[in-house]
């Protein structure tokens with residue numbers, strides 16, 4: 081193989097990669113659609129710190145919540161970091177892994193997300209809209225922040241928690 085053949089082979093190998101990166105970065109309409117959907121689906125509420133305390137930290141937009149949801153028998157769950165940070169966010173997830181989590185609740189490690197994450201509603205997204213959400217999430221600034229948990233039903237969760245409390249005189253449902 082001479083240098084020319086090697087160069088041609090390399091170019092052929094890299095072309096799809098370059099094309100996909102360029103397509104992702106250069107499609108403002110898809111990113112705008114994703115932003116519209118993320119805003120409308122209230123991802124911000126459960127995935128931005130401070131939101132449930134009345135002071136959303138806009139500098140850490142979608143950087144992971146600081147308030148957990150307690151689900152009886154399941155545990156306490158905080159909305160994780162959705163920014164492109166590689167250690168604490170979705171930076172190392174593939175598009176397909178992010179879409180699977182959003183639409184089926186399955187994480188790459190096989191754990192099912194707690195149903196407070198509205199994946200049952202997001203199942204109805206069209207493939208284009210799911211892809212647009214991913215494109216938008218990849219376009220926002222990375223935030224380094226690992227959320228606490230998840231905590232099992234018998235674990236002590238040392239975080240702000242929202243829970244549904246049954247009053248003493250009302251029968252259990």
Ligand code: HEC
Nearest residue numbers: 118121122123126157158159160181193194196197198230
């Ligand atoms: C009502 C609150 C709520 C809303 C609204 C919500 N989420 Fe979530 N989401 C959660 C919680 C809580 C978890 C973590 C559940 C668990 O760990 O079992 C989660 C998990 C995830 C995960 C998996 C991340 C990981 O590291 O495991 C992704 C991806 C995700 N949400 C994306 C979204 C997107 C995108 C939207 C908007 C389209 C959204 N979520 C809206 C609460 C919410």
